[in-house]
Amino acid sequence: MKTIILYYSRSKKTSEVAETLADELSADIIEIKDLKDRKGPLNYIATSFDAMAENKTNIIPSTVDLSEYGLVYIGTPVWAGKPSPAIITLIDKCNFHGKDVILFATLGRSGGSKTIERLREKIELRGGRMINSFLMKTAGKTMYEINEETKKTVGEMDLKIYES
Numbered sequence: 001m002k003t004i005i006l007y008y009s010r011s012k013k014t015s016e017v018a019e020t021l022a023d024e025l026s027a028d029i030i031e032i033k034d035l036k037d038r039k040g041p042l043n044y045i046a047t048s049f050d051a052m053a054e055n056k057t058n059i060i061p062s063t064v065d066l067s068e069y070g071l072v073y074i075g076t077p078v079w080a081g082k083p084s085p086a087i088i089t090l091i092d093k094c095n096f097h098g099k100d101v102i103l104f105a106t107l108g109r110s111g112g113s114k115t116i117e118r119l120r121e122k123i124e125l126r127g128g129r130m131i132n133s134f135l136m137k138t139a140g141k142t143m144y145e146i147n148e149e150t151k152k153t154v155g156e157m158d159l160k161i162y163e164s
Contacts, residue, residue, distance in 0.1 A: 003162070005018050005029045007030075009031070010034075013138040014077050016147055025154070032059050032060075033086070035057065051083070074123075077107070078112050099127070109139060132162075
């Protein structure tokens with residue numbers, strides 16, 4: 001069973017988690033890029049609104065063929081207690097029928113469990129099955145600390161048991 005990690009990251013913290021997972025699990029990895037400018041204080045307000053409303057956005061790649069993968073990790077930052085618009089858009093465009101999914105979210109303070117629950121609902125509507133999930137608080141942490149905490153999570157959650 002091949003494994004792929006799909007993620008969106010604005011601040012590169014979710015990216016650090018995804019890249020560490022890919023290294024630790026020998027998984028393929030694809031970064032989902034949002035074509036809307038999400039940087040800066042003014043865009044932060046619009047970004048929070050888009051997340052709360054689950055507004056779609058233009059992404060690259062626009063979809064991902066998951067046919068050769070049995071296990072899919074999906075990672076997103078938490079914005080206003082919700083998943084990023086890029087990940088919501090991706091999930092709505094992919095076929096998860098028969099796929100096992102592990103969800104992860106990075107967050108500053110709170111809202112992670114609601115984010116995971118919403119992603120689970122969307123994955124199940126598209127035929128997937130969430131088999132595990134985790135949250136990672138990243139506020140005030142260096143990339144090195146995020147990397148080390150991700151490695152620790154892989155061990156503590158025994159995520160390598162899902163490898164082929």
